Amino acid sequence: MKNKIKVIHDLNKEETFYQKFFLDEPFLMESGELLKNVSVAYETYGKLNEEGTNAIIICHALTGDSHASSYNFPDSREGWWDGIIGINKAFDPEKYFIVCSNFLGGCYGTTGPASINPTTGKPYNFNFPQMTVRDMVNLQYKLIKYLNINRIKTITGGSLGGMQTLEWVLMYPEIVDSIIPIAVGAKHSAWAIGLNEIQRKAIMEDPDWNNGNYIEQPKKGLSTARMLAMMSYRSTESFEQKFGREIRHQSENESKPFFQVESYLRYQGQKLVDRFDANTYLYITRAMDLHDVTKNRGTLEETLSKIKAPTLSIGIDSDLLYPTSEQKEIARLILNSKYFEIKSLHGHDAFLIEFDQLNRAIKEFLN
Amino acid sequence: MKNKIKVIHDLNKEETFYQKFFLDEPFLMESGELLKNVSVAYETYGKLNEEGTNAIIICHALTGDSHASSYNFPDSREGWWDGIIGINKAFDPEKYFIVCSNFLGGCYGTTGPASINPTTGKPYNFNFPQMTVRDMVNLQYKLIKYLNINRIKTITGGSLGGMQTLEWVLMYPEIVDSIIPIAVGAKHSAWAIGLNEIQRKAIMEDPDWNNGNYIEQPKKGLSTARMLAMMSYRSTESFEQKFGREIRHQSENESKPFFQVESYLRYQGQKLVDRFDANTYLYITRAMDLHDVTKNRGTLEETLSKIKAPTLSIGIDSDLLYPTSEQKEIARLILNSKYFEIKSLHGHDAFLIEFDQLNRAIKEFLN
Helix, strand or coil, X not given: CCCECCEECCCCXXXXXXXXXXXXXXXXXXXXXXXXXXXXXXXXXXXXXXXXXXXXXXXXXXXXXXXXXXXXXXCCCCCCCCCCECCCCCECCCCCEEEEECCCCCCCCCCCCCCEECCCCEECHHXXXXXXXXXXXXXXXXXXXXXXXXXXXXXXXXXXXXXXXHHHHXXXXXXXXXXXXXXXXXXXXXXHHHHHHHHHHHHHCCHHHHHHCCCCCCHHHHHHHHHHHHHHHCCHHHHHHHCCCCECCCCCCCCCCCEHHHHHHHHHHHHHHHHCCHHHHHHHHHHHHCCECCCCCCCHHHHHHCCCCCEEEEEECCCCCCCHHHXXXXXXXXXXXXXXXXXXXXXXXXXXXXXXXXXXXXHHHHC | CCCECCEECCCXXXXXXXXXXXXXXXXXXXXXXXXXXXXXXXXXXXXXCCXXXXXXXXCCCCCCCCCCCCCCCCCCCCCCCCCCECCCCCXXXXXXXXXXXXXXCCCXXXXXXXXXXXXXXXXXXXXXXXXXXXXXXXXXXXXXXXXXXXXXXXXXXXXHHHHHHXXXXXXXXXXXXXXXXXXXXXXXXXXXXXXXXXXXXXXXXCHHHHHHXXXXXXXXXXXXXXXXXXXXXXXXXXXXXXXXXXXXCCCCCCCCCCEHHHHHHHXXXXXXXXXXXXXXXXXXXXXXXXXXXXXXXXXXXXXXXXXXXXXXXXXXXXXXXXXXXHHHHHHHHCCCEEEEEECCCCHHHHHHCCHHHHHHHHHHHHC
16 A cells, blocks of 8 residues: 555544545646646555456545545544445455545545645635536546556446546546446436535625635535535435424524424534535535536437446435436436436435445446 | 505515404414514405305415405406416305415514514514414414404415414314315424525524614525525426526636526525515424424324314425325325325425316315
């Protein structure tokens, strides 16, 4: 494990376990802008075989990071996909060389809005160029080359991770053996864009945002954004089962949480404020809104029919944010594809919860 | 039409056409507080028969008002339920005496947070006592008595209007012949409470809210609240059909609306700021969250089984906010009840849109 870095993360003060890859030339973005001094935070699990053909690329979602698994450091904090990465699980480090990197524009080790702009010596903040999902994939491609990976056994991820998965196979079809896009559509829908826009508005209208030049986080706006996002990540049924009308305080005072669900949402909002950068949140949600596999590629049918790699499209029956119709459409328009539906109460977040179903479906697909 | 008042409304500068009923004694609220100088804004369509038995009570939703129909003033602005109130429609003023009043705590003529507190000579603002749906019904009952109504042919409304409908028949069963609750549940769900809480947070964290003592509306917070509410009033499909990925500006500048859906939501937010009081919004959403027909009445089964009046429970297949399971539950637990489902792309708002289906179902039910 070369270049292993064990640092204290800026925001959450937690130990992180990523390695760093430093680009030795400026990175050309889809917008035409050149980004200097780019570095990528990544983790790997397992060993690359001699042919360089047993790689699995894991793509994380909006507020995720490269710590997909605690396989390398069993005593470290949990990885967000520990449930399907591990011995005898869908992605087994004894068989595969598994790579997960923080994407371009993130705030968990890879260059993004909170990084120092080498030209000014100050953080980019709101002067970071708007990255796209294609930029994220291009940067991951450079990492893959650096790691001497020749072929990718499969690429997968949920939500924004699924967007990267779809772009990967369209941009680098020659090295991708298969893909598993999860809980995602081929284009970001109007409803999903609308939700993101309200979240951005909440952040940018918080006076503490200060045009992106804050010292302290705009915590009111960012927590509102997170609370709203949480509503779309879960289902009405999951909220009902978890909270119902349970009361937190006996006071019906308007300004304090009254129902348990209100208290829970505020707690979730605060947790994100403690661990995630507000400007980064603005940029990533915009990158998601710009997600559209058809851009410069023709119709949706033309675009998805270009994908020849075997595809397992996974939907979640209770997903409000990416209804199953979107994953079914992906499966319908990709020639060599199968559709699998996770049955869950948990809504969109089920891809981070329903590990039994994911392990079963992915193992069968990979065999 | 006695006491007809034609005034310029404070907020929206539109002509209103309501009459006013002034209570001659303090109004006792569920909280135990006494509210002085209460007045009620209401409209009526058609004539009460001699026996006083042909009344229809229409209950409006969160940001609605007493102008359910333009029947009295065909040249006035549209009534929010013109589609089903009118000659040969479900609620025909030639047959029925139709009453719609602005509920207690509203800002369209009835006493509420924006009204003058007679004790201080200043607006109540955030010192208004928290009203409940039961308070709204009790005040409507006083209006009904004042209008010499002896029996109510039916009571109906969607959303918060449906909550009042359910409380009406539980509180005054002896005068209610039938009810038609639409797009509503017997208790406000955790998901719906969560959405309301985020909206309240957005308003109360807007510095212009100023603990409720604003001169100018807290327009950023109130518009964010409305935008979020709009997401829950429509369906993902309706947003997709209406907007898709249509682009509004060619600039991808983060601070300006980029997709048409973003521009539309901001417009909707601003429209509410121009016509609705922010404190009132806080109080009404809390009243909705407190909606629970079982409060002090036993289990849900016990409570709903007390309802003997024929009931038409109407759900909307695409309703995100009040899933059809909630209206089906109402129909299942009320003895003499039928369930009707509106088929619509439009989500929760379908009760303000799908007039053909509503007319058909309600006419059949009333005959």
